[in-house]
Amino acid sequence: MTRKAARPGLSAEHIVEAALAQLAERGLERFSLRDVARALGVYPTAVYWYFRSRNELLAAACAHALRPVVPPPRPGDWQRWLRELFTRYRQAMRRHPHLAQLVGAQMLSNASLDFALVEGILQALAQAGCPDEAIVELYNTVVVALCGFATLELAPLPAEDPEGWAEDLQQRVRDIPAADYPALARHLPRLADRSFILRWTPGDRRPMARSFAAYVEVVIAGLAQRIAQARG
Amino acid sequence: MTRKAARPGLSAEHIVEAALAQLAERGLERFSLRDVARALGVYPTAVYWYFRSRNELLAAACAHALRPVVPPPRPGDWQRWLRELFTRYRQAMRRHPHLAQLVGAQMLSNASLDFALVEGILQALAQAGCPDEAIVELYNTVVVALCGFATLELAPLPAEDPEGWAEDLQQRVRDIPAADYPALARHLPRLADRSFILRWTPGDRRPMARSFAAYVEVVIAGLAQRIAQARG
């Protein structure tokens, strides 16, 4: 009844899912291929049948996470399309917070969906009236803007002794000398734990939705103005 | 003549310099505390007298790299001050390209210079006329904008088999089906190796200065408009 050779118990997709689970559980810094294999009940080296390296596995995980980011076309409304793209990217990263640093910082070069993303951005810029001479710089601007917010929002806080670190930071924030930093002292109640550098709760537990919305509008308004200017 | 106990041959500053040298030579992914110790001619464990962990050493390296980023005050010209801040940040990261991902993605919470940075940004926003209710979101927007560009520009390309990877990407770019990606196909000559996702030369060897300049102007113009709008 049993076959001569068992059908493979593994698959690339299966491994990627296990990797995403490990990532969610232990974070990027403590992510290990051996743990993924353990979770799957196979030898570490079995993974190498499907992926050439640990990095390739992580790249595949990034590609998986990024699948739903490119929005459907919105003919005639480039601002809405961009807004949607930015929002989807952030949501995709919120589902896999530990991937944000990877995608933002180094993985933007692998997946095959990437060409669709490029095409979408170029079409949005064209619709906005961007002249050909400005297409490279504004395309690059959009890509940076796309990754920037979620990368910082979801950045991991120090992994070792997080409570101790949080207390230290709060103490230092309380002790800020108002004479040296008047604006900071004045706005501290608004900023504390709600803003970069002055926060101790990670972004996945304390979303920065309002700031994200403002950020998106700043970028879009800036693009519109820069395009108008480039057209002369 | 020789003292009873030799004065320490090491120092935190000395170790940080060795770490920066190692980083420049081998990159972040292959950075190891043991190599730093080897370069200094001491046992790996000697480093632990000065730093509690590898991560703390890297944080110190980031703080070192970030020292010169906060510009002197520019009373009455917040746009100039911001432009200078962005430029200095990028230049600091260009001096230590392998730190860009760290600083951008996770280390924005340690150094003591940080409070000066926060104060400067808040004062710039105040000068721009930002109302108090919008200060948090626009402060966060500025911080993201600050780190975003250099983080992506200097992102490392795949460490394993970089030439093979570069050739693959170039091949895939050449094979882009113009029917599926018309805008991409049309602008490809401009974009190839000069834009994110479509480049195979790393940003430290091929700077993206024009795109950076455009990016900065987009952000500043967007801030100005958003502030004007927030004032009603």
Next chain:
DNA sequence: ACCTGAACACCGTTCAAGT
């Protein structure tokens, strides 16, 4: 105070061997 030295519990990856 500052560093040596040994040891622990891990890694990613290679290669040969099994089925």
Next chain:
DNA sequence: ACCTGAACACCGTTCAAGT
């Protein structure tokens, strides 16, 4: 084709010991 199994060359970190 797909996985086991052993082995290699590393890691970061802890702890005790030296001076």
